[in-house]
Amino acid sequence: MVLFVTGRCHRSCWYCPLSSERKGTDTVYANEHPVDVPAQLIEEAENMSALGTGITGGEPLLCLDKVTGYCRQLKDHFGTGHHIHLYTAKAPSETELLQMKGLVDEIRLHPPRECWNTILDTEYIRSAKRAREMGYAIGIEVPALPGLELLIPALPYLDFLNINELEWGDTNAFEMRSRGYEPADDLHNAIHGAREWADELCRHEKVHWCSSAFKDSVQLRERLKRIAENTARPFDEITPDGTIVYGVLEPSVHQKELCIQFCEQVLEPGSFETRGDHLEMAWWLLEKNADELPGKKYVIERYPNDGMIVEVTPL
Numbered sequence: 001m002v003l004f005v006t007g008r009c010h011r012s013c014w015y016c017p018l019s020s021e022r023k024g025t026d027t028v029y030a031n032e033h034p035v036d037v038p039a040q041l042i043e044e045a046e047n048m049s050a051l052g053t054g055i056t057g058g059e060p061l062l063c064l065d066k067v068t069g070y071c072r073q074l075k076d077h078f079g080t081g082h083h084i085h086l087y088t089a090k091a092p093s094e095t096e097l098l099q100m101k102g103l104v105d106e107i108r109l110h111p112p113r114e115c116w117n118t119i120l121d122t123e124y125i126r127s128a129k130r131a132r133e134m135g136y137a138i139g140i141e142v143p144a145l146p147g148l149e150l151l152i153p154a155l156p157y158l159d160f161l162n163i164n165e166l167e168w169g170d171t172n173a174f175e176m177r178s179r180g181y182e183p184a185d186d187l188h189n190a191i192h193g194a195r196e197w198a199d200e201l202c203r204h205e206k207v208h209w210c211s212s213a214f215k216d217s218v219q220l221r222e223r224l225k226r227i228a229e230n231t232a233r234p235f236d237e238i239t240p241d242g243t244i245v246y247g248v249l250e251p252s253v254h255q256k257e258l259c260i261q262f263c264e265q266v267l268e269p270g271s272f273e274t275r276g277d278h279l280e281m282a283w284w285l286l287e288k289n290a291d292e293l294p295g296k297k298y299v300i301e302r303y304p305n306d307g308m309i310v311e312v313t314p315l
């Protein structure tokens with residue numbers, strides 16, 4: 001599960017991928033769902049049979065009490081084996097590390113580009129040493145930018161170094177353009193040339209490359225599939241991408257009862273349900289019985305568990 005704890009951050013990286021809806025706010029999201037009460041966090045983790053959680057932001061250390069509270073809740077509910085990693089652009093102090101001990105298993109540091117050429121003299125390396133001595137798994141996770149090889153001297157102090165392919169986004173497009181960066185093609189957000197910047201660093205065995213395509217198409221799809229398998233209704237069709245597809249019938253107020261009666265008589269129990277002023281059912285049943293069912297009819301494809309609507313196709 002991805003747990004976004006705050007959109008606030010002490011930094012203003014030019015490549016920041018945060019959306020304008022999340023930037024600067026204190027709304028918490030578990031995957032794509034806003035979390036108002038702590039129970040929703042466990043519900044979302046249950047929905048996807050989460051084996052672990054990645055805590056992200058913004059800067060999670062700006063709300064450390066909130067972070068440790070959530071971690072405690074997750075560990076209490078799922079057991080200590082529920083793996084938790086935390087991203088931070090700060091170098092956690094000894095006090096912060098002590099506070100997270102036993103709750104966070106792994107820390108992923110994001111040192112800013114400006115300090116890569118003096119990385120061994122930075123607080124990040126001192127923090128990495130401390131974290132390691134205290135039993136954390138510790139690594140660096142940065143976007144692919146020119147100059148990545150400057151991080152090679154840091155490798156002996158780390159368990160891993162992850163590089164994320166630099167990505168074009170709505171909020172960083174202006175900065176990308178002003179630096180002459182362009183998307184590699186029309187279909188993906190990856191920036192042309194980003195893989196080459198990482199070539200030298202990627203020769204080291206502790207270094208992992210995460211492509212934009214892998215993040216989008218593999219990680220997201222696998223997460224959606226797990227959520228869909230746990231939350232889809234009997235009549236929802238789960239697609240290979242992990243989205244769900246179902247049919248919607250919107251009868252007029254006068255025709256609603258008639259439609260419900262028809263469904264109860266003709267369709268199998270569990271193959272439809274009434275939701276407010278409309279009915280939802282297997283899309284193929286709606287298509288098959290379209291002539292008998294008066295009203296507006298369409299097929300919806302969306303992320304599971306009332307997630308984002310991907311496509312609406314009129315019938």
Ligand code: SF4
Binds near residue numbers: 011
């Ligand atoms: S540290 Fe992360 S969240 Fe903060 S500005 Fe930089 S990229 Fe954005």
